[in-house]
Each structure stands twice: as C-alpha cells, then as structure tokens.
Amino acid sequence: MRIRATVAAASGALALSAFVVPAAHAADAPSYKTEAVKALSASGKSAFTASTAADLGVSFSDFKIASAIKVGTTNHVSTTVTYTLTHGANYDISSDDFANGPFIYKGSSPETADNVLFGDAPADCTATSSTTATCTGLIDIYPGDDELINSDAGTWSGGALAIQYSTNDSTVQSGLGATNVQRYSKLTVNASPEPVKKGKTITVTGKLSRANWEDHEYHGYTNQSVALQFRKAGSSTYTTLKTIKSDSTGYLKTTTTASVDGYYRYSFAGTSTTPAVNATGDFVDVQ
Structure with a gap:
C-alpha cells in the first residue's frame, strides 16, 4: 500500500501527500523519482524561488498535457507531457548528472498542494539548438497504491523540474499548464x-x-x-x-x-x- 506523507520545506509547509514511491514499485523505481521529490521539498532552500532557477539556468515553456486523465480503480495510468527546455550554452543536458521531468499538482501552488504526481523516469530530450531541447516525459499514476483520494478529482496544474544529482541543485517551475484528473x-x-x-x-x-x-x-x-x-x-x-x-x-x-x-x-x-x-x-x- 502506498504511503501518503507531508514534508516541510524551508520556505514553509509543503504538503506533498502523494509523492512517495509506491511500496510495490520501490525496489525497481529509478533514483530520479526520489531526487525529484527532494527537489520539491529541498531542505535549507526554497525549491520554488527564482534563486533556485538561477542555480541551473534552466527554464521550461510550451508545456503540453492531455486535457483530461481518466483514472480507474487499480490499473496503472500514464499520460505524455511535452515541453521545451531552455538552458545555458555551456550546460550539458545529456550528462548522467542531469535529469528533468514533468509533474502535476492539485492546488493553487506546489507549496500548498494537496497532492503531487511525477513520472517514474526522467524525460527524454532532443537538442534543437545549443540552448534548447524538446522533451517528452510521463506522469505515472497508480490508483491501486492509494496515490489518489476522491477529493483529488478535478483540475490539476502542471510543472517541470530539473535536477543536478552531484550538487543537489534544482530548478522547479510551476503553473505551466493544466489537466483534469478524472474518476473513470x-x-x-x-x-x-x-x-x-x-x-x-x-x-x-x-x-x-x-x-x-x-x-x-x-x-x-x-x-x-x-x-x-x-x-x-x-x-x-x-x-x-x-x-x-x-x-x-x-x-x-x-x-x-x-x-x-x-x-x-x-x-x-x-x-x-x-x-x-x-x-x-x-x-x-x-x-
């Protein structure tokens, strides 16, 4: 059964009620998901300020997600998200030390979200210039592992994040799009x-x-x-x-x-x- 939890960020209480990797999938879950959670609940700094974004010099745009995600009672559901990643010319986004991916959150902001959902793995990106790339990632949902409660149904907002594993630096950008998470x-x-x-x-x-x-x-x-x-x-x-x-x-x-x-x-x-x-x-x- 999936664990729901609340994490306090230095900038205030950050209610990530559904970000823990489901116990049934924990053994083979990629480290990306754990690091993505850390980026949203970063200790000692806010993961939601412009100063964090400056750490990696990364931004996101052209965020596209399905207008609705239909979720049943037990089956794993995933939905594709695409966006443009912009970065400094001297930054190597293909490095094993770098990862990025989308997330969705229920609430007015990630800081006060009732629930946050990620993808199991980082997004795949293809460079389109020395400073831009087009990226495709997934949002993975496991209703059978208690990732959702009935009140979660409705409008969710979309965001994206980038992380550098070796330094724990991260960029988190919210308010990039919206989708409806619906009860099948x-x-x-x-x-x-x-x-x-x-x-x-x-x-x-x-x-x-x-x-x-x-x-x-x-x-x-x-x-x-x-x-x-x-x-x-x-x-x-x-x-x-x-x-x-x-x-x-x-x-x-x-x-x-x-x-x-x-x-x-x-x-x-x-x-x-x-x-x-x-x-x-x-x-x-x-x-």
Whole structure:
C-alpha cells in the first residue's frame, strides 16, 4: 500500500501527500523519482524561488498535457507531457548528472498542494539548438497504491523540474499548464422486452458508476443527468429521446414507445471530475 506523507520545506509547509514511491514499485523505481521529490521539498532552500532557477539556468515553456486523465480503480495510468527546455550554452543536458521531468499538482501552488504526481523516469530530450531541447516525459499514476483520494478529482496544474544529482541543485517551475484528473466512469443499458410489438412500451434500465479511489471499487454516480438515445437500424446517428436523472445508487429507468427496429443507449455528458461515457447500444426488434 502506498504511503501518503507531508514534508516541510524551508520556505514553509509543503504538503506533498502523494509523492512517495509506491511500496510495490520501490525496489525497481529509478533514483530520479526520489531526487525529484527532494527537489520539491529541498531542505535549507526554497525549491520554488527564482534563486533556485538561477542555480541551473534552466527554464521550461510550451508545456503540453492531455486535457483530461481518466483514472480507474487499480490499473496503472500514464499520460505524455511535452515541453521545451531552455538552458545555458555551456550546460550539458545529456550528462548522467542531469535529469528533468514533468509533474502535476492539485492546488493553487506546489507549496500548498494537496497532492503531487511525477513520472517514474526522467524525460527524454532532443537538442534543437545549443540552448534548447524538446522533451517528452510521463506522469505515472497508480490508483491501486492509494496515490489518489476522491477529493483529488478535478483540475490539476502542471510543472517541470530539473535536477543536478552531484550538487543537489534544482530548478522547479510551476503553473505551466493544466489537466483534469478524472474518476473513470461506466454506463450500462438494457432495453426490454425483446422483441416487442410496434406501439408497445419499452422499459430501459441502466446504471452510471464511477471509480472510487479510496476503496478501489465502482459505485453509482447519483443525481446526474443522463440522456436516453435511439439509433434506427441502418443509421449511424443517435438521437436523444429524453433526459433523466440517476437515483441514489446511480440506477436509471425510464420508458419509451416502440416504433422501429433500433438501438437504445444511455449517454452521460461528463463533469469536471468524471469523464463522458456512452453505453453500448442495446438492439430491440420491433414486430
């Protein structure tokens, strides 16, 4: 099980509630991740001031990350981050003594973040000039190791850091981008009876659920608007028939009138904390 902890930096309390390497992966985790944590919780200096950035003469720009990261209950999830690294002309970023990579944090700043997530390994960089490089790194998330709690869902900010192992010097830059870390959603549907006579009533049931990062199960998403949609056989387009709300367990139930053969599905538009999802259409033969 993953350990959550709080570290105090010299500049103030730095709440990094999810930066410890998961115990299940600690044996083979690269040293980069440990050093990245140290950069964010640097003892004796602030890892978030311009003076730190001057130590390495490194800056980051053109930070790009997915608009949303969908995380389930147990499976490892990673998302790619790209950015430009700018450094002094006399600095060798290919040295084994140097590493850099992205991170994301939940909160207004890294200093007060509720949670911070890194990549397992440093970014790969390709020089584009004597002072710039394009870099690609990952954010790695292990929900099964308790890296997230439900309140973590929503908007996270992005940053990047660079470290020099031999001197413990580092550059940390925050506020470079944003992403939504979302609780993965599921949606089911069942239309009956099948077959049905034209003009008769069809009952359509289903359930909307989403990942719970604290007990690693899926639970009903309550009081959410969900559209009942229909696609006529031979067509590729769904049309919304009505919108209903999920009940206290995420359960969905409504009725409609049979007219022609086709597929019924429920469709959820999503929220900032939970991604959109469509149920697989259920075919009804109308006789």
